[in-house]
Amino acid sequence: MDFTATISGRRFRLAPDRVTHATADVLPDPLRDHYVVIGGRRYPPKQVIALVTGLDRADFTTHQARRILARLGFPVARRSNSARMSPGRGPSATPSPAEALRPYIGQWVATDGDEVLVGADSPAEVVSWLTRHNRRAQSMFRVPAGDAEAGGVAPL
Amino acid sequence: MEGIEVAPLGSLVDTGAVRTRFSRELAEVAGIQPDDSQTEDFAVGGQRIRGAPARVTLRLESDTAAHSWDAAIWFCEPWPFGFQLLGLDGFLRHFRVTISAYEEWLECRPESG
Numbered sequence: 677m678d679f680t681a682t683i684s685g686r687r688f689r690l691a692p693d694r695v696t697h698a699t700a701d702v703l704p705d706p707l708r709d710h711y712v713v714i715g716g717r718r719y720p721p722k723q724v725i726a727l728v729t730g731l732d733r734a735d736f737t738t739h740q741a742r743r744i745l746a747r748l749g750f751p752v753a754r755r756s757n758s759a760r761m762s763p764g765r766g767p768s769a770t771p772s773p774a775e776a777l778r779p780y781i782g783q784w785v786a787t788d789g790d791e792v793l794v795g796a797d798s799p800a801e802v803v804s805w806l807t808r809h810n811r812r813a814q815s816m817f818r819v820p821a822g823d824a825e826a827g828g829v830a831p832l
Numbered sequence: 833m834e835g836i837e838v839a840p841l842g843s844l845v846d847t848g849a850v851r852t853r854f855s856r857e858l859a860e861v862a863g864i865q866p867d868d869s870q871t872e873d874f875a876v877g878g879q880r881i882r883g884a885p886a887r888v889t890l891r892l893e894s895d896t897a898a899h900s901w902d903a904a905i906w907f908c909e910p911w912p913f914g915f916q917l918l919g920l921d922g923f924l925r926h927f928r929v930t931i932s933a934y935e936e937w938l939e940c941r942p943e944s945g
Contacts, residue, residue: 786839798857798861799836799839799855799857799858799861800857800860800861802839803836803838803839803861806838806839807838811838812837812838812839813838813839813840814840815839815840815841815842816836816839816840816841816842817841817842817914817915817916818855818913818914818915819914820913820914
């Protein structure tokens with residue numbers, strides 16, 4: 677699925693594993709409308725292409741970024757219509773809150789309604805992300821890995 | 833919780849818990865230093881956990897109302913749970929709580945005393 681794309685007059689050899697690797701340790705920026713799903717997280721398409729190519733985000737459009745990522749096989753969609761995803765690897769309908777949290781098991785997440793704003797390994801990273809992006813969550817919690825972590829046992 | 837107002841904490845109201853217990857990681861994020869000289873061990877779900885207290889300001893808010901109070905919170909590690917625990921000291925003593933499990937709502941009214 678590798679291919680060469682010309683972005684802002686420069687040619688880049690792109691491959692799905694390179695995209696996955698580039699985003700592995702990077703928290704997604706706040707989403708506007710369009711997003712791409714990589715490793716169970718939703719990223720703004722321009723953030724991903726900027727990470728992979730090193731280009732400035734002003735050097736290309738969201739639609740260019742979407743097209744390239746879809747061609748690489750990543751599901752791309754719009755928040756206003758997340759039921760329709762392409763190229764078809766994503767959910768067939770808006771995921772339930774539990775499904776939306778599944779990629780974040782064991783992580784701390786900040787949510788706003790049913791939307792996961794950010795997920796990270798520590799609350800410090802989540803709070804830092806919220807502060808950096810001037811966002812306020814509705815709730816922050818750690819996504820439990822099982823019944824014991826979800827319900828616990830009342831301490832004495 | 834003071835210091836991390838951007839991230840209200842998802843919490844579990846536990847009418848059977850005496851103390852209010854949060855993850856120690858949250859104290860570090862908020863710049864709160866628990867009093868380690870008062871550290872105590874306890875067991876949760878067969879796991880040994882250590883906790884130390886600190887007085888912090890908590891705030892409970894809805895779309896229409898908000899209430900702040902000072903509370904003794906026990907910051908614990910490890911804290912493998914998905915929730916922060918709201919018990920008698922630190923939470924329930926400050927509110928009159930009504931629970932409708934059937935209708936899935938919970939109402940907290942600040943005690944006036």
